[in-house]
Amino acid sequence: MIDRNLRFVGHVEAVTSVQFSPDGHLMASASQDRTVRLWIPCIHGESSALKAHTAPVRSVNFSHDGQFLVTASNDKSVKVWSVHHQRLLLSLSQHTHWVRCAKFSPDGRLIASCSEDKTVKIWDAANKVCIDSFTDYKGFANYVDFNPSGTCVVSAGSNHTVKLWDIRMNKLLQHYQDVQTITKLATLHGPVLSVAFSKGGEKFASGGADAQVLLWKTNFDTFNYKEVLKHHIRRIHTDDPPHLLDIYPRSPHSHDGKSQSIEVSSRITHNNICSFSI
Template identity: 75%
Template structure:
């Protein structure tokens, strides 16, 4: 699972399909058929008019996400394509591959613009900054690199000798990048000062994916220990541990407005959760956080000059949530699934009495999710 729109979400899978799940009652689900091997990554364009997918079959596809969906194939990579990401304006696409390269594409012209090739091992993920001027990438060469899209050069590099990152992304303001590590860690780097801001080691297994809340104040992580965890970046601490998947959690993404998030796991399930962050007056939440922003320790995301990286470990005040699965289960044939083939192509959870209520599982769907290998 890679992308969540207000009324639908998309998932990718080792079953060679990508799915669009419509969240309205009695609506249909679409299964897009075209890739010949596992689909590793999928994302909606910012306007929702296109869907991009990356596959083990070495190709990238652009789909029109409707019942009359068409697709075009982009070929340039010489090995499995790990990730795909649209620029904020939807004009460009960046892909990362096991051929050790990052490639940037024109969406409208459907052509390769250039390649970035300084990584020395498989590139697991590449993402645009919010303004599109930078690309962040992570590789099994144990580096996270920042690239200038105008000059096509690497302008910064962060090295982690303890392991490599499975996933990387920019925060909503574009000032920091987060990396999800195979060594069980999540790290937040300030790219303006080339400095590690926060370091979380709250999972017991490798972290596969991270998603920023649109406010930039929270991240949610998905890990192979079977849990999702929500960190408050302003307070610098773990606040929730979510249980629901039976096995590794491979992907997670907030919706555009942040009111929901979806997770996908090796248990073939796609789960949809209510965030519930907006249950209280937003000004009161911000006022609460501002009191913490100017304390002496630990350094926080909004500190202008944090003195040193601050490690964060599991704390007893974090809340564990195990849903009772009293949710809609779409393993059944309702709603119907419509196959869209390449032939039509063109080239009751507990409540929290604190300031922020607990996330709530509201939807369950079955679809084999592709694990990062």
């Protein structure tokens, strides 16, 4: 059983996203009440509200140094906040529909966002500009994240797909459930709602409406990645984070709380996948 030790009260509508700061001293939450809250995760549950969004807030994410917060909202914007000063720093507003998720790159220079306008956008946070836009005409992404080196983004789709994009070459590397471009590892039953890379980037996990968590291999060991990068004359190394000059400028391309336990399922036995039913 899960022991709910502390209850934090502050939001007046559903909480859509929560995250701890890297040092664990703060916790951020986003809500349908249009606010973001910064909490001190102690017995008193003290918090302060960040207000600037004009519609429900979908996601919240700390930068890796814990100094900044990026949020995504149904008001079609991505906003960046100062954690220390607790104030709005900038707003990115080129999406034309609800923004589902926004994440910082590992070094904090870039932001990836996904929207119901069927695009995944890459932003230069310092210069407040969109430097790349990937379009999925068959659906929209619910969730997006960077790999540990900051060279690729993975998106989780409403159309039961997971896609891996290289932001240096501005191209789709892998499309799970597209048998023409990669071996299909498993059938995804229902919208994919979340994705996350492992620390080394060799695997990533996805979770969706089918109540399963799947563990995938990126296949970089079988995909001749360095050979592909040789054709990209500005960068041939796979481990270093991309420099902004490599990808900018570019023209855009067209709770439920009832679950109390986790059970390992044996329904999928492929060597590359572990499946957990919740």
